[in-house]
Amino acid sequence: MENRFEWLTTVMVNTITCSGALFYTLDTNRFLFLHRANGKRNNMWGLVGGTNEAAETPWEGLQREVKEEIGFLPEIKKTLPLESFISIDSHFHFHTYLCVVQSEFMPILNDEHNGYAWCSFTKWPKPLHHGLRNTLQSKINLKKLETVFQTINLLDR
Numbered sequence: 001m002e003n004r005f006e007w008l009t010t011v012m013v014n015t016i017t018c019s020g021a022l023f024y025t026l027d028t029n030r031f032l033f034l035h036r037a038n039g040k041r042n043n044m045w046g047l048v049g050g051t052n053e054a055a056e057t058p059w060e061g062l063q064r065e066v067k068e069e070i071g072f073l074p075e076i077k078k079t080l081p082l083e084s085f086i087s088i089d090s091h092f093h094f095h096t097y098l099c100v101v102q103s104e105f106m107p108i109l110n111d112e113h114n115g116y117a118w119c120s121f122t123k124w125p126k127p128l129h130h131g132l133r134n135t136l137q138s139k140i141n142l143k144k145l146e147t148v149f150q151t152i153n154l155l156d157r
Helices: 002-013 058-070 130-137 139-156
Strands: 016-025 030-036 048-051 078-086 092-101 113-120
Touching: 016 058, 048 058, 058 092, 078 130, 078 139, 092 139, 130 139
Parallel strands: 016 092
Antiparallel strands: 016 030, 016 048, 030 113, 078 092
């Protein structure tokens, strides 16, 4: 049992947890993507988000990353978990949230990004970060998004 405890402690200490926001607007039915300016994922499109700090929950980390990357925390009408990805070795966790806002906004980008785009469903910018591409090509995730759209349309009647 002691070895199991040591293994679990090692996994928890060495785990990288990240969170990303897929912003969706009710007014235009479009999604926000940021264009990476530097680092190993430069010149790729991705979500607002990043690595959580030590004691942060995925949601707390996401709120901090949103403020850092787009300059403010927009009024989010609803947040829905879209996907939680865990690597095969359990050392990497990525939590993707659908964040519903009323209207498109203009991000105040930090030095990590040099552009942004509001895009229609399945009309994603290219090249997408490979992890995000997998998330947005997943039939399960696409079905979840379609269900959200249908629910929103029912509520708007």
